[in-house]
Amino acid sequence: MNDLLTIDAAETLIGEALAPFPIEAIPLDQAAGRILRQNVTAERALPPYDRVILDGIAVAWRDGQRDFLLVATQPAGRPPLAMPDGTGQAIAVMTGSVLPSGADTVIPREDFDIQGDLVSLRADVTPRKNQHIHPKGADCAQGAALLSPGLRLTPPEMAILAANGISRPEVSVIPSIAIISTGDELVAPDAPVQDWQIRRSNEFAVAASLSRKGFTRQAFAVLPDDLALTTDHLATLLEQHDVLVLSGGVSMGQFDFVPQALTSLGVRKIFHKIAQRPGKPFWFGLSAKGQPVFALPGNPVSALACCSRHVVPALLRAQGLVQDAIPVRLGETLSPLPSMTRLVPVQLVHGADGVATAIPHPMPTSGDFNRLGMTQGLVTLPPGTAPLMPGASVLFHEW
Numbered sequence: 106m107n108d109l110l111t112i113d114a115a116e117t118l119i120g121e122a123l124a125p126f127p128i129e130a131i132p133l134d135q136a137a138g139r140i141l142r143q144n145v146t147a148e149r150a151l152p153p154y155d156r157v158i159l160d161g162i163a164v165a166w167r168d169g170q171r172d173f174l175l176v177a178t179q180p181a182g183r184p185p186l187a188m189p190d191g192t193g194q195a196i197a198v199m200t201g202s203v204l205p206s207g208a209d210t211v212i213p214r215e216d217f218d219i220q221g222d223l224v225s226l227r228a229d230v231t232p233r234k235n236q237h238i239h240p241k242g243a244d245c246a247q248g249a250a251l252l253s254p255g256l257r258l259t260p261p262e263m264a265i266l267a268a269n270g271i272s273r274p275e276v277s278v279i280p281s282i283a284i285i286s287t288g289d290e291l292v293a294p295d296a297p298v299q300d301w302q303i304r305r306s307n308e309f310a311v312a313a314s315l316s317r318k319g320f321t322r323q324a325f326a327v328l329p330d331d332l333a334l335t336t337d338h339l340a341t342l343l344e345q346h347d348v349l350v351l352s353g354g355v356s357m358g359q360f361d362f363v364p365q366a367l368t369s370l371g372v373r374k375i376f377h378k379i380a381q382r383p384g385k386p387f388w389f390g391l392s393a394k395g396q397p398v399f400a401l402p403g404n405p406v407s408a409l410a411c412c413s414r415h416v417v418p419a420l421l422r423a424q425g426l427v428q429d430a431i432p433v434r435l436g437e438t439l440s441p442l443p444s445m446t447r448l449v450p451v452q453l454v455h456g457a458d459g460v461a462t463a464i465p466h467p468m469p470t471s472g473d474f475n476r477l478g479m480t481q482g483l484v485t486l487p488p489g490t491a492p493l494m495p496g497a498s499v500l501f502h503e504w
């Protein structure tokens with residue numbers, strides 16, 4: 106066992122093999138959820154003018170003033186009016202309007218009574234000079250760094266792009282991914298099933314694991330346990346897609362043709378088998394054109410574990426996003442394996458202190474997956490002999 110590749114070494118090899126995915130500029134209204142690949146700086150000082158933040162009147166404040174003559178209205182979206190010389194004048198202002206030049210204080214509508222053009226402050230009100238103004242540049246200076254490459258575009262980033270005039274942000278291309286099942290025993294979810302057959306489930310788990318992280322360009326294929334047909338079909342899929350994710354057919358059975366078919370198509374094996382359970386027979390290679398090919402073990406827990414633990418993080422990295430695993434607290438004692446990394450499905454429970462506790466749901470075999478429903482991901486136990494006790498910190502990866 107000790108001569109098997111460690112999962113750290115496997116991760117390094119995958120990382121070295123995957124070139125960054127290309128960059129494309131896309132319309133802003135299609136960019137939510139994508140990975141940003143450019144720097145974004147403030148287009149101009151923000152706010153770009155002294156911005157009124159409450160509806161009311163703007164005045165040039167002098168202590169002791171109580172009454173004003175309303176001389177004009179400053180709507181939002183109009184150039185600044187000039188406050189007339191002399192005291193006792195006021196201009197009606199709106200939230201978001203520019204502060205009239207010569208004014209320095211905003212008095213909210215709640216703080217005064219108005220009759221015709223005459224404004225009188227309410228008795229209990231004493232305005233502070235400069236109040237209720239969001240000064241030009243208070244949010245950020247022109248050229249300030251706002252966003253950097255490698256961020257997922259979530260709601261705040263979308264607003265920042267729009268506010269700074271980025272109408273076609275540069276983002277990572279979403280690779281086209283072929284999700285391929287292999288095996289003559291497999292039957293579609295909607296087809297009649299015999300006692301000696303099983304329903305195909307891996308591609309649905311793999312597809313969900315990929316699409317929840319934004320890898321939504323997916324195509325599906327099913328290969329029979331036949332070397333010639335497998336090779337032909339894989340040749341076509343390699344012409345059509347940027348990434349191949351297979352499951353099944355990578356172990357030692359008479360009909361496990363996947364590695365052979367891939368190498369005959371010029372997909373160079375980078376590794377086959379890693380010191381990990383489940384998922385030991387994981388095969389990874391690179392086509393002549395540089396397309397990564399992840400051939401996951403067929404057992405459903407193994408396929409999903411390899412996808413969440415290796416495929417998704419590697420593809421995210423190639424898009425420019427480094428997603429760190431989340432440390433969580435172990436909820437029950439778990440024994441590691443002496444010479445292999447152990448991956449254990451867990452249910453996350455959030456304690457009153459806010460720390461996530463991982464309740465292990467180990468499966469007796471990696472074919473037992475129908476009770477994974479309450480789990481959210483897996484934790485990684487490095488090889489070792491000493492049991493990990495409740496409270497120990499372990500790294501969590503989401504399915």
Ligand SMILES: Nc1nc2c(c(=O)[nH]1)N[C@H]1C(S)=C(S)[C@@H](COP(=O)(O)OP(=O)(O)OC[C@H]3O[C@@H](n4cnc5c(N)ncnc54)[C@H](O)[C@@H]3O)O[C@H]1N2
Pocket residue numbers: 286287288290291303304305306307308352353354355356357358361383384385386401402403404405407471472
């Ligand atoms: N002699 C040995 N046999 C096996 C070894 C070994 O080291 N020596 N490794 C075992 C391990 S570990 C695993 S994991 C499996 C991996 O086998 P394959 O990748 O060749 O997968 P298959 O044999 O095609 O399938 C295994 C299992 O999973 C089911 N399966 C496959 N595809 C799907 C799918 N799309 N949806 C649902 N279930 C699927 C399949 O029916 C099998 O039951 O090999 C062990 N053997």
Ligand code: MOO
Pocket residue numbers: 382383384385386402404407470471472
């Ligand atoms: O990858 Mo196999 O995972 O242990 O059943």
